[in-house]
Amino acid sequence: MSKIESRIVRYGELQPCKTAFIDAHTPGSDQKENFTIIGGGVSESPDQHVHITDKIGFNIGAAGQPPKCRNSLHSHTTAEVFFVAKGRWRFFWGLHGTAGEFVAEEGDIFNIPTGIFRGFENVGHDYGMIMSILGGDDAGGGVTWAPHVIQDAQAHGLMLGENGVLYDSKKGEELPHNVSPMPLLTDEQLKDFPEVPVDAVIGRYVARYWDLAALAANAPAKVIGENAMIKDKPGFEVEFLARGSAQTKVVTADKPVVLMPARGHWRVSVNDVTTTVSSGDTVLVLPGERYAVAPSMTGEAGLYRITATDDPAGATWTGN
The missing domain is CATH 2.60.120.10 (Jelly Rolls)
Structure with missing residues (x-):
């Protein structure tokens, strides 16, 4: 393996x-x-x-x-x-x-x-x-x-x-x-x-899938984070990637990253090893690893990318 x-x-x-x-x-x-x-x-x-x-x-x-x-x-x-x-x-x-x-x-x-x-x-x-x-x-x-x-x-x-x-x-x-x-x-x-x-x-x-798909047409949609749709700092950030905003260029992970397809099939490369994942699958990328992710087939494609942050995993409900 x-x-x-x-x-x-x-x-x-x-x-x-x-x-x-x-x-x-x-x-x-x-x-x-x-x-x-x-x-x-x-x-x-x-x-x-x-x-x-x-x-x-x-x-x-x-x-x-x-x-x-x-x-x-x-x-x-x-x-x-x-x-x-x-x-x-x-x-x-x-x-x-x-x-x-x-x-x-x-x-x-x-x-x-x-x-x-x-x-x-x-x-x-x-x-x-x-x-x-x-x-x-x-x-x-x-x-x-x-x-x-x-x-x-x-x-x-x-x-x-x-x-x-x-x-x-x-x-x-x-x-x-x-x-x-x-x-x-x-x-x-x-x-x-x-x-x-x-x-x-x-x-x-709450963020709806089709709203995120529209927002991510050209760049990843920031779903959860300090400057995201859902403004929160729970110890991680969440982004939504669609076909037009896929991570096609290889980048190096600074923090742990988890890739979770929501729809479609996605080709994931980590340190030059490539595989395909789909809805329900989970991929862990560790700090220092080089990765890219993009749809591998035509049709609808959406993926959640979760990245660890240094924020404490504290309260979200403020009552305001």
Whole structure:
């Protein structure tokens, strides 16, 4: 296997974990598949397979779900960015998921504000996949579940320890004697999780695929960053490349770069080794490596390029 192939995770080779989170037995959420592509991810299960273990300043993961399957309400202290690789997805937020919602189509991207409860479900007709970018190397250290999610999970045999590890009574597991259950947030603590209105979220944190395709006709569209459509500094920058703005000239990466096709087939060259990737595939380019990327076939083509920055992977929701 060449060096470039060792840092490509292809869609057809993704290894899922079906017991990654506390709601793995809860009806309506019990068919989820979680994928950790680069970095440690956010899984609470020791069964989670990690494809590429490099620490690059952010994590790449994915969620696969059949129709009508949902991910339960939770919050993060670092960035959580999704773009739809396959299908149609409804995102919702607020303590009970009623503060706001919107439906994302293939290629759309959503930078979910930190500090609010959020969830998502597949509202399409087939198995769907969303790709995720999580801020920081320790993205798993910042997941907080809504209290009712923990209570529902316990009723179906799963308990989350204060150590962040899941214990499954259906497998005969119990909390170790020196580990307490994860405490539920108090009413006072829940006041710190705002019920953000829908206009404040969609207007500031969502970018639609076809808008990006138009903006990237001649130069890469800046999607997330200090001077981007979504003005944020979550520890990485996101750009969108189309046919007319592809990186056809070889450049040297100063920071870790991840290439994730949204549509079409793309030819990627890293240190003069060339391969082809498509939607659902992930490519890691390390600092000091020379790379180029361009569509390899006619037709629609879109690609997300994520680059690490020196910014801390901190809060995004300011309430303004």
